[in-house]
Amino acid sequence: MFGENHAHIFMNGLNYRAAVNCHKSGVDTDVIHKHFRTYQEKGVSFVRDGGDALGVSEKAREIAPQYGITYRTPVFAIHKKGHYGGIVGRPFENMKEYADLVKEVRKRGGDFIKIMTTGIMNFDMDGSVTEEPLRFDEVKEMVHIAHEEGFSVMAHTNGARAVREAALAGADSIEHGNYVDEEAMWAMKEHKTVWVPTITVVKNMIGCGRFSDEVLEKIWETGSRNIQMGYEIGVQLALGSDAGAYLVPHGQGIKDEWECFQEILGKNNKEVTEMLLEGERKIQEKFIRR
Template identity: 55%
Template sequence: MFGECHAHLFMNGTDYRQAVRDHKESVNVQKIREELASYQKNGIDFVRDGGDKYGVSERARDLAQEYGIDYRTPVFAIHRKGHYGGIVGKSAETLTEFAQLVSEVRHRNGDFIKIMVSGIMEYETFGALSEPGLEADWIREMVHIAHEEGFSVMVHGNGREPVLAAVEAGADSIEHGNYIDTDCLDAMAERECVWVPTIVTTRNLLGCGRYPEHVLEQIYEKECENLIYGFEKGVKLAAGSDAGAYLIPHGEGVLQEIQIIVESLTNIGYNETGVRERIQQGERWIRERFHRK
């Protein structure tokens, strides 16, 4: 049985603005139950949420046991003020404020810390991100502070420099990892940092008409290329779909992600059973590390 290693339960996979309306004034328990039921229906017994600023994942963790789901959440993600991350969490202008937010996560029984170190992909142009990554010193200190407080660290990161800085700082997992290079993947393998590539977020956009098709194809090809290199180098891989993001349904998204990983690797000769076992190994590693201490 597989788990979903990267989800956002407050989002609905189709309309972000509607998702915000559903939960902004107060957490919509009915919506949470509907999404948890989707995971249960698809045989998923583990969900690691990426956090939100409305308290949805916090409430989902309380309800998830009714559905036989082990639910983990950072409560909210933390980003540097003025940079990407406001849709899923809270900002810190200084490292002192960052430490205060880490303390808030502990007070609210968060399972781990999630930090944002880069922007997101601009699907109109290959290689473009919405903003540059944070400075290596900031990334290093955020990871250090979280570790000092006994938390594992989940890192939203894209682009070579911020991802490499996060891995070298001791990040426990890298989420997305678009536009990284072999140096980043070599470092992940060496430091046993698990990678959750969320390739399905691009694959499901193919053919939707929202972005230039040739750009999506370039991005998808690069993602699969990095996946193959990382697998061959022994990088710990885990399946997460960014469920709740556009065209990524809760409950089904991670199954689609697993299929992408399996197909990409079996197409070049790897054994399907072996690939699935590697994915499960990465998930087990996440289950062991990303929990309240």
């Protein structure tokens, strides 16, 4: 069974506000145990978290061995103040503040650094991301600082230019990577950046009534074509579902992501399976504190 290379243990797959409220008076360990039991039942033994601002993933790392789960976390994600990322992390206004946050991750035993370089997909409009990406020089300096501290970097990034620039800046993995183009894919390949598309987030919402199915289906088709192109170019892909996001349950999410990849790249394709397992191996090797 594949591991889960992108999860948020503090989220519940249904309601973000309710999930946060569970931990408003301190980390609710019952929630963590519940999610880990589900991963254990599904045969998932590796989970890489995307962090949170509540201390949940930090506590989860302590609990994970009880379930035979290898668990990695950045503790919290880091975003530029005024930009997307507050739902999972801490803000900075300048590079000194960013460097201080990186040092805090090290002090708290984080396994890697997660940066937020763009917004998210606009599910009301195909092809749109919710805000402009950070400047290339900012992203490059953020990656450099993290690498100097001995950390690998997970980059939450969407949009062709932003993905290309994050890869050029040296990000070790691109999370989501929606609306990439061929140039961005070649940048990921050439810089050995692992791409974790989390496309089941889109597929699982089709038919739920929350957003236009017409828009969601277009996003799914675009994402599917891009994954196919990335595979043909030779981009290193890995499976991660964004477990905990809306309609992406812990444990089941990674199975749904694998189903999406089989629909896109073909079932019973041993080459695809080995490629994805290799992507996971690279993540396990890189995304661990040194």
